[in-house]
Amino acid sequence: MDAEEIPAPEAHWFAEIVFDRPVDQPYTYSVPVELEPQIAVGKRVEVPFGRGDRTTIGFCVQLSQVKPVHPTKPILKVLDDEILLTAELLRLTRWMADYYLCSWGQVLQAVLPAGVREQAGMRTEYKLEAIPAVELPDHIASLTPKQTAIVKFLRRQTEPIHYREVMRQTKSTIGPINTLLSKGLVRKVMQKVDRELDSPGSTTRVPPPVLSGDQAAVWAELEAALRNPGYQAFLLHGVTGSGKTEVYLRAIEEVIRQGKEAIVLVPEISLTPQTIERFRGRCDSIAVLHSSQTDAERGIHWRRVAAGQVQVVVGARSAIFAPTRKLGLILIDEEHETSFKQESTPRYHARDVAVMRARLENIPIVMGSATPALESWQNAQRGNYRTLSLPNRVMNLPMPPVVLVDLRHENRNNRNAGAISETLEREMRNALQAGGQVMLLLNRRGFSTYVTCPTCGYVANCENCDLALTFHKHRSTMVCHHCGYEANPISLCPKCSKLTIRYQGHGTEKLHEEIQQKFPDRIVQRMDSDTMTKPGSHERVLDAFRNGLIHILLGTQMIAKGLDFPNVTLVGVINADVGLHLPDFRSAERTFQLLAQVAGRAGRGPKGGKVLVQTYTPEHPGISLAAQHDYLRFAQEELAQRQIHQYPPFQRIARIIIRSERQEAAETFAARLSGAFREAERISVMQGEAIPVRVLGPAEAPVFRLNGFYRYHFQIQSPSPGRLHQVIREVMTVMKAPGNVEFVLDIDPYSML
Ligand SMILES: Nc1ncnc2c1ncn2[C@@H]1O[C@H](COP(=O)(O)OP(=O)(O)OP(=O)(O)O)[C@@H](O)[C@H]1O
Numbered sequence: 168m169d170a171e172e173i174p175a176p177e178a179h180w181f182a183e184i185v186f187d188r189p190v191d192q193p194y195t196y197s198v199p200v201e202l203e204p205q206i207a208v209g210k211r212v213e214v215p216f217g218r219g220d221r222t223t224i225g226f227c228v229q230l231s232q233v234k235p236v237h238p239t240k241p242i243l244k245v246l247d248d249e250i251l252l253t254a255e256l257l258r259l260t261r262w263m264a265d266y267y268l269c270s271w272g273q274v275l276q277a278v279l280p281a282g283v284r285e286q287a288g289m290r291t292e293y294k295l296e297a298i299p300a301v302e303l304p305d306h307i308a309s310l311t312p313k314q315t316a317i318v319k320f321l322r323r324q325t326e327p328i329h330y331r332e333v334m335r336q337t338k339s340t341i342g343p344i345n346t347l348l349s350k351g352l353v354r355k356v357m358q359k360v361d362r363e364l365d366s367p368g369s370t371t372r373v374p375p376p377v378l379s380g381d382q383a384a385v386w387a388e389l390e391a392a393l394r395n396p397g398y399q400a401f402l403l404h405g406v407t408g409s410g411k412t413e414v415y416l417r418a419i420e421e422v423i424r425q426g427k428e429a430i431v432l433v434p435e436i437s438l439t440p441q442t443i444e445r446f447r448g449r450c451d452s453i454a455v456l457h458s459s460q461t462d463a464e465r466g467i468h469w470r471r472v473a474a475g476q477v478q479v480v481v482g483a484r485s486a487i488f489a490p491t492r493k494l495g496l497i498l499i500d501e502e503h504e505t506s507f508k509q510e511s512t513p514r515y516h517a518r519d520v521a522v523m524r525a526r527l528e529n530i531p532i533v534m535g536s537a538t539p540a541l542e543s544w545q546n547a548q549r550g551n552y553r554t555l556s557l558p559n560r561v562m563n564l565p566m567p568p569v570v571l572v573d574l575r576h577e578n579r580n581n582r583n584a585g586a587i588s589e590t591l592e593r594e595m596r597n598a599l600q601a602g603g604q605v606m607l608l609l610n611r612r613g614f615s616t617y618v619t620c621p622t623c624g625y626v627a628n629c630e631n632c633d634l635a636l637t638f639h640k641h642r643s644t645m646v647c648h649h650c651g652y653e654a655n656p657i658s659l660c661p662k663c664s665k666l667t668i669r670y671q672g673h674g675t676e677k678l679h680e681e682i683q684q685k686f687p688d689r690i691v692q693r694m695d696s697d698t699m700t701k702p703g704s705h706e707r708v709l710d711a712f713r714n715g716l717i718h719i720l721l722g723t724q725m726i727a728k729g730l731d732f733p734n735v736t737l738v739g740v741i742n743a744d745v746g747l748h749l750p751d752f753r754s755a756e757r758t759f760q761l762l763a764q765v766a767g768r769a770g771r772g773p774k775g776g777k778v779l780v781q782t783y784t785p786e787h788p789g790i791s792l793a794a795q796h797d798y799l800r801f802a803q804e805e806l807a808q809r810q811i812h813q814y815p816p817f818q819r820i821a822r823i824i825i826r827s828e829r830q831e832a833a834e835t836f837a838a839r840l841s842g843a844f845r846e847a848e849r850i851s852v853m854q855g856e857a858i859p860v861r862v863l864g865p866a867e868a869p870v871f872r873l874n875g876f877y878r879y880h881f882q883i884q885s886p887s888p889g890r891l892h893q894v895i896r897e898v899m900t901v902m903k904a905p906g907n908v909e910f911v912l913d914i915d916p917y918s919m920l
Pocket residue numbers: 376377378379382405406407408409410411412413536537561562728729730731767
């Protein structure tokens with residue numbers, strides 16, 4: 168601060184503080200003079216808050232010298248030495264609070280990794296420095312030669328030195344140092360430093376391949392955009408195996424050349440050493456952020472990024488909040504993945520936040536997928552995103568042929584059929600005999616997916632949820648896959664007391680058993696969240712599979728994406744219909760995406776490959792068009808359906824879930840709340856509001872009871888997000904839920920359960 172700018176003595180600073188509470192309104196506090204040097208926007212503070220002035224942590228989001236009319240309480244403490252939140256992140260999180268209709272403090276709390284808030288991963292180092300001669304008293308006690316040597320050594324230094332280093336350099340023990348400390352000739356300096364991270368080891372540099380014709384064309388367009396910075400959004404639509412990653416790598420290299428940084432978002436499951444190696448092979452300093460890291464590790468990476476020591480941040484959803492200094496590019500791989508949506512407050516979608524961040528920082532963003540989300544596709548059609556296409560696989564590899572196996576015909580003569588049809592079994596034998604490997608997708612874990620009594624129709628359900636229990640054979644228990652409730656297996660029907668209980672439906676555990684019986688001399692590995700519990704198990708299995716130590720890999724969607732195994736010559740889908748009949752308008756899209764992605768694992772090497780898809784509904788467009796690798800036609804047909812039914816991307820949706828342990832309380836409030844929305848809508852129509860809002864519901868949620876809560880939901884729709892927000896704000900400010908009722912507001916919802 169310049170001398171001229173020093174405020175008059177009576178002037179004070181006032182800080183706007185937000186809290187991790189569902190109140191979206193900053194509170195003004197005064198900054199005591201002694202805290203003026205420490206306070207800054209983007210730091211956390213402790214203040215008295217609420218009833219009883221409880222000491223509460225908040226975020227400082229603004230400073231001002233304008234004295235408020237009302238009396239203010241003082242800030243008690245500034246918690247951070249460094250600014251945690253850059254101006255860009257503050258703007259981005261403010262937008263998120265507005266868009267997702269939650270409080271700024273809630274967003275900030277969610278965005279800052281716990282390891283940064285707690286300074287985890289930092290340790291305090293005790294260093295030594297000599298006290299300058301001017302500060303020393305006139306009379307100095309006599310020193311031994313060793314003590315003199317230490318003081319002289321420290322005087323020569325320009326900065327504090329770690330005491331162990333002092334001992335080493337002066338060949339002394341701790342004794343003389345302690346004496347000097349007590350005589351007041353040297354002093355301790357405490358410094359917070361990052362703990363050392365395990366270094367990833369040196370990676371050999373990989374020379375870039377020669378680009379295919381398609382890649383070269385896409386790269387030319389992208390390179391031009393990177394050379395002329397500014398916001399621009401690209402949708403990279405490239406079929407599986409078309410070499411999208413190579414395009415990302417070129418873009419990253421260009422950004423690094425310009426001295427800027429890149430953020431790469433990938434689905435959590437893709438954060439395998441294989442993927443990371445591909446990035447490490449082409450750039451020097453990478454920070455990898457994923458959920459299995461400790462708070463401390465994430466804290467260290469965050470601070471390295473904030474210090475400008477990182478060129479590329481690779482991570483799942485939350486990596487979009489990396490505190491880069493000179494961000495030059497955002498990349499999102501598999502942009503259609505639903506794991507980019509967070510299912511707790513703030514319920515943000517990382518792709519949408521990324522696009523906003525690119526806008527705010529005025530930089531390009533590239534979203535890539537073989538099966539783009541229809542929201543993104545429609546944005547490209549409308550000209551909001553520029554489409555880049557890789558319609559062919561690299562090295563002239565063909566797309567694998569996909570054969571649909573119609574289970575209605577296959578299983579007719581075989582009533583005790585397992586999960587594998589005769590056709591699939593035959594193809595598996597052929598593929599294995601020819602030295603190929605096989606991948607099998609079954610998107611259901613456990614042994615039997617439901618337990619039922621055919622005599623009376625009883626189904627074993629969870630005690631807390633309206634969901635069937637899954638039987639896990641190895642653990643000998645029936646489990647609710649939502650809340651974890653467990654019950655002992657039964658053989659006697661609790662309803663009709665007959666011994667007719669059946670364990671039905673195929674999960675991966677049962678499939679594993681069947682394959683082992685049918686292929687006793689082959690090595691079979693199951694990959695799902697039940698078998699992949701230990702850290703690193705995922706990588707170990709994929710390594711073994713890559714090295715040919717596993718013949719048949721079966722698993723849930725975990726095995727469906729991103730994997731590049733040239734020796735996989737057969738991919739089998741056990742039941743393509745698993746996700747098709749869910750009460751979710753995206754079920755066809757998700758089925759298409761899953762099938763297209765898993766089919767894309769086949770035929771990525773010189774041996775070629777094929778795909779067998781077992782289904783009861785081969786005529787469903789989500790299945791038949793995936794079999795033809797025809798994304799364009801699927802998008803066209805599905806978008807037409809969405810338009811007819813007024814679903815996204817043509818309409819914005821807000822979903823409101825009302826839940827209570829008391830059914831009547833939830834039902835009553837759901838009716839009141841949806842009624843308030845209808846009333847607001849009626850008034851706005853009367854006032855001639857041009858853009859309509861539709862209220863659908865309330866109704867019982869598809870899973871009516873979940874975790875012991877009764878759930879009702881309704882939807883509010885509008886073609887305009889602004890109008891949607893306006894209505895919700897209007898209604899929500901006047902409606903208060905009773906104490907025993909909770910509600911969840913989900914903007915652009917993905918989960919419809
Ligand atoms: N120009 C090229 N020349 C030779 N090989 C290439 C080239 N580009 C990419 N590849 C290789 O082709 C394989 C597939 O590429 P990549 O994994 O990038 O495809 P992708 O489009 O990301 O596929 P998916 O969507 O299925 O994950 C990789 O093994 C990659 O190393």
